[in-house]
Amino acid sequence: MLIVGFLQWWYVRGWLNLINKMMSMLRSLADSFSISLLIKTLFSPYKQISAYGSGEISFQAQISDFFDKLLSRVIGMILRLIIIFIGIIVIVLDVVMSSLVILLWPLLPILPIVCVILTIVGVTF
Amino acid sequence: MHQFHYDSLRAKESRIGKVFESWFIRTLMLLAVIALVAAGAYLMFVAHTSLAWLLWGLAIALCVVLIFIKYELIKPPLGPTDSLDDKLSRNVLTLLSRNPTPAEIAEIAHKTNSGNFLAVRYAITPNFLKIVVEGIPNDITPVFAKAREIQKKTGSESVSGGVLAIALIELHPNHEQMLRTMKLEVEDLYNGIVWYNYLHGLVKNARKPKHTGGIARDLAFGYTPYLRRFGRNISESRGAAIKDQVQLAQHTQIVARMIETFSKGGRQNVALIGPSGSGRSTIVTAFADELLDADTKISSSLKFRQIFMLDAASLIGNGGERGKLERLVPTILGEAFAAKNIIIWLDNAHLFFEDAVGSVDISNVLLPIIEAGRLRMILTMDQQRYLEISTRNPQLANALNKIMIEQSSEEETMQVMEDHVPQLEYQYNVIYTHWALKEAYRLSERYIHDIVMPGRAMKLLESSANYPVQGNFITDASVQIAIEKVYGVKMQATQDEDDKLKLLNLEELIHERMIDQVGAVKAVSDALRRSAAGVRNQNRPIGTFLFMGPTGVGKTELAKALSEVYFRGEGEMIRLDMNEFVEASDVSRLIADGSEDALSLTAQVMKHPFSVVLLDEIEKAHPQVLTTLLQMLDEGILRDNKNREVSFRDAIVIATSNAGAQKIRHFIDSGMDLNEVKDELTDQLIRDGEFKPEFLNRFDEVCIFKPLEKEDLRKIVDLMIQSTNKTLEVQKIRVRLDDAAKDLLVEKGYDPKLGARPMRRIVQNTVENLVAKMVLANLAGNGDEIEIDAEMIKSQLDK
Numbered sequence A: 001m002l003i004v005g006f007l008q009w010w011y012v013r014g015w016l017n018l019i020n021k022m023m024s025m026l027r028s029l030a031d032s033f034s035i036s037l038l039i040k041t042l043f044s045p046y047k048q049i050s051a052y053g054s055g056e057i058s059f060q061a062q063i064s065d066f067f068d069k070l071l072s073r074v075i076g077m078i079l080r081l082i083i084i085f086i087g088i089i090v091i092v093l094d095v096v097m098s099s100l101v102i103l104l105w106p107l108l109p110i111l112p113i114v115c116v117i118l119t120i121v122g123v124t125f
Numbered sequence B: 001m002h003q004f005h006y007d008s009l010r011a012k013e014s015r016i017g018k019v020f021e022s023w024f025i026r027t028l029m030l031l032a033v034i035a036l037v038a039a040g041a042y043l044m045f046v047a048h049t050s051l052a053w054l055l056w057g058l059a060i061a062l063c064v065v066l067i068f069i070k071y072e073l074i075k076p077p078l079g080p081t082d083s084l085d086d087k088l089s090r091n092v093l094t095l096l097s098r099n100p101t102p103a104e105i106a107e108i109a110h111k112t113n114s115g116n117f118l119a120v121r122y123a124i125t126p127n128f129l130k131i132v133v134e135g136i137p138n139d140i141t142p143v144f145a146k147a148r149e150i151q152k153k154t155g156s157e158s159v160s161g162g163v164l165a166i167a168l169i170e171l172h173p174n175h176e177q178m179l180r181t182m183k184l185e186v187e188d189l190y191n192g193i194v195w196y197n198y199l200h201g202l203v204k205n206a207r208k209p210k211h212t213g214g215i216a217r218d219l220a221f222g223y224t225p226y227l228r229r230f231g232r233n234i235s236e237s238r239g240a241a242i243k244d245q246v247q248l249a250q251h252t253q254i255v256a257r258m259i260e261t262f263s264k265g266g267r268q269n270v271a272l273i274g275p276s277g278s279g280r281s282t283i284v285t286a287f288a289d290e291l292l293d294a295d296t297k298i299s300s301s302l303k304f305r306q307i308f309m310l311d312a313a314s315l316i317g318n319g320g321e322r323g324k325l326e327r328l329v330p331t332i333l334g335e336a337f338a339a340k341n342i343i344i345w346l347d348n349a350h351l352f353f354e355d356a357v358g359s360v361d362i363s364n365v366l367l368p369i370i371e372a373g374r375l376r377m378i379l380t381m382d383q384q385r386y387l388e389i390s391t392r393n394p395q396l397a398n399a400l401n402k403i404m405i406e407q408s409s410e411e412e413t414m415q416v417m418e419d420h421v422p423q424l425e426y427q428y429n430v431i432y433t434h435w436a437l438k439e440a441y442r443l444s445e446r447y448i449h450d451i452v453m454p455g456r457a458m459k460l461l462e463s464s465a466n467y468p469v470q471g472n473f474i475t476d477a478s479v480q481i482a483i484e485k486v487y488g489v490k491m492q493a494t495q496d497e498d499d500k501l502k503l504l505n506l507e508e509l510i511h512e513r514m515i516d517q518v519g520a521v522k523a524v525s526d527a528l529r530r531s532a533a534g535v536r537n538q539n540r541p542i543g544t545f546l547f548m549g550p551t552g553v554g555k556t557e558l559a560k561a562l563s564e565v566y567f568r569g570e571g572e573m574i575r576l577d578m579n580e581f582v583e584a585s586d587v588s589r590l591i592a593d594g595s596e597d598a599l600s601l602t603a604q605v606m607k608h609p610f611s612v613v614l615l616d617e618i619e620k621a622h623p624q625v626l627t628t629l630l631q632m633l634d635e636g637i638l639r640d641n642k643n644r645e646v647s648f649r650d651a652i653v654i655a656t657s658n659a660g661a662q663k664i665r666h667f668i669d670s671g672m673d674l675n676e677v678k679d680e681l682t683d684q685l686i687r688d689g690e691f692k693p694e695f696l697n698r699f700d701e702v703c704i705f706k707p708l709e710k711e712d713l714r715k716i717v718d719l720m721i722q723s724t725n726k727t728l729e730v731q732k733i734r735v736r737l738d739d740a741a742k743d744l745l746v747e748k749g750y751d752p753k754l755g756a757r758p759m760r761r762i763v764q765n766t767v768e769n770l771v772a773k774m775v776l777a778n779l780a781g782n783g784d785e786i787e788i789d790a791e792m793i794k795s796q797l798d799k
Helices: A002-033 A035-040 A059-106 A111-122 B009-019 B023-045 B051-073 B090-095 B103-107 B113-124 B128-132 B140-153 B163-171 B177-179 B184-208 B224-232 B232-242 B248-261 B281-294 B312-319 B323-337 B363-372 B383-392 B392-398 B408-430 B434-447 B455-464 B477-489 B497-504 B506-511 B516-531 B555-565 B584-590 B603-607 B621-637 B661-669 B678-687 B710-731 B739-749 B757-776 B790-798
Strands: B229-234 B269-275 B304-309 B341-346 B377-381 B402-405 B543-548 B575-579 B614-615 B637-639 B643-647 B654-658 B700-703 B736-737 B785-788
Touching: A002 A035, A002 A059, A002 B051, A002 B678, A035 A059, A059 B051, B009 B051, B023 B051, B023 B113, B023 B323, B090 B163, B090 B232, B103 B128, B103 B757, B113 B163, B113 B184, B128 B163, B128 B177, B128 B643, B128 B785, B140 B269, B163 B177, B163 B184, B177 B184, B177 B584, B224 B229, B224 B323, B229 B232, B232 B281, B232 B304, B232 B341, B248 B269, B248 B281, B248 B637, B248 B757, B269 B281, B269 B383, B269 B434, B269 B757, B281 B304, B323 B341, B323 B363, B341 B736, B363 B516, B363 B555, B377 B392, B377 B785, B383 B643, B392 B614, B392 B710, B402 B710, B408 B434, B408 B455, B434 B455, B434 B477, B455 B477, B455 B575, B497 B516, B506 B555, B516 B654, B543 B555, B555 B614, B555 B654, B584 B621, B603 B637, B603 B643, B643 B678, B661 B678, B678 B700, B710 B736, B710 B757, B736 B739, B736 B757, B739 B790, B757 B790
Parallel strands: B269 B377, B269 B402, B304 B341, B341 B377, B543 B654, B543 B700, B575 B614, B614 B654, B736 B785
Antiparallel strands: B229 B304, B637 B643
């Protein structure tokens, strides 16, 4: 009866729990890197530097404000792109690892039997 | 349906899980896995034998078992069906025997977390449950059936130990009576389960990951150096604690309205108007949590916005004079606007709109910003301040989106207290019982007036943490001690043996300093005894008495004696000479706020609710003043000019009057018994227009003081000499009068119209003057006894 309970858990609830855990980890990673937010604000000035403007109306001052803001936007974009790049790598790695674990999970209870067979067959490195 | 199956899969798994609960066994298994892997590696790569696979296989099998134990056996989830086997909590499952009995349930209940919770906070101890079990049939089926019922009623996920304990109690035919002796009702126990479930839920939620926007959240938003210097980031300080506080229905609605206001166009401000203690700051914190939670569905223009509280004290302290502040504030607000993610919170916003100590009126700076409505702002202030500001500055009031906050109900206040208890218990290392919470609500409602619920109950609950009893338990007694220490209310009278003795002998103690007037002394003593024993009406003052009689017969003296003997001392009596309240406009002085007049009746009673309140010469007060006092006499409540309820329910109210003195004398001269003519006398006073019937009827008792006779005065002389000796005790000098001297004093001091009043003067002019001269002339010194005879008195009187 306990074996039945074990199998029921391993192949149904346990597996689902594992998938949920992996999904939750993925969500936490996505939240930490907030890639969608980074994309939405990709061209926003970094830390709003120069976004306030000098308030002067002379042509020269406005040109200066424009270039200040442009520089701020470029710095912001570069920084965000770097974070997006690192984030994507980390998330992809997590997806790969999680998928492996999820796929390996149903095989785990069978592996001891495979090992016994390998012992009997006499496989060595 | 209500059958327990010992051999069910969940029950078996739970029992096995219990064996592996110990981390030691699991650590051993883990070490075995590591050893097997290492040994397998050796066999494979050094000894080159296929036996390595066998060891690795074993290691994998052990790993699988370990995972199964950790994630399933130790914490088996509830089953999918509605059967008892699927709904019994894991703790109960591991403890139940094959054929459980009610007695067994009583024994195992407190071994579970919820059962222990009830034992500690509601005194549902194993011993109590044993007594309960003796009174119910030895049949487990009704216990489980009742438990399922309770589980559903309380919204519990499982049938826990606590639920089973309540089921046992409810099956007892006299359970209501049994609980009453513990000042409990079944509903209280249900609430206990709900409280436990809530705390359990908090622990579970704390383990869940929280999504708050990540590293990129603030990259697009600006630097705020000034704001950081003069404000406090509420969102940042919440950190990982988001949504960890109880959400009252009213607060949830207000947060929703705030989100709606800030999501739409229009003026981007919210003014939370509510009295102190109503939870204004809690609402702002809940709003901050809502914005910070990536999972909530709110407008992207609000998501991850941060709330900065501007600190008025810091601003005014650094800003210095008005001009500097008027330049600083726009800089800070400009910074907040440019940052694009800031919502400014002006706590106690009135500090920015009025000129006073600690506040500066900068409405000329703030009003255009609020009216423009582009910078998001939250303003919190109390209703009174808001009314004052809106009268002074209607333009500002019109520019604000007001949300009113009401004080919480009893049920909500209990919820808030239950929510805060774990935090207080952690801070003070104490355990709160259910009665402490109930008492905190009851007493704070009655005695704390400066803030409203739930703040006032929370304030008292926290104060009581300093007075644990029986180890580290905070009970109703702790709360009573706290209110005694902080507010001077006497709550513990009947628990103190000295006080009990004092109450039983109150008449004798009062007569140690006043003569006769037995009826009045008995009336006040009885009222106090009833109050101490808890048999009085709790919604009225301890006693309300009208003392009537001629001057100098002991009316005021009795009030003083009472205050001296049982209350906080004669000097602490709250005394109002009502001849100072002869105008209708004097009502405002009577009920003035303590900050305006510390000696107003309401201000004094607010500070010292457990007092003797003496309203001297009540007949001289204006009828409007008497009308104001009606509610105080009737319900023990008087509203001050700030509309706060001031409780007189722990005070003894004594009004004195000389009205009808002539009539009393006439009755005495006619040889009539005063008790028999009391009604006639009061009727006469009403006919004469001295008092209105509704006023006289409000008193518990009208006591008639009879004029003093010569024999009474002789006793008064003795009391006065006693008092003089008490004063001289420091110098170890004693005064003794012979009988002739006393007779002479009585003869000279007796005035039927003025009672004992002239006697004080006579004793002062004769005895005290004599003693003073002898001391100064070195005729009497330390340890001497001065003998005074009639001749000496006479010589003084002749001078």
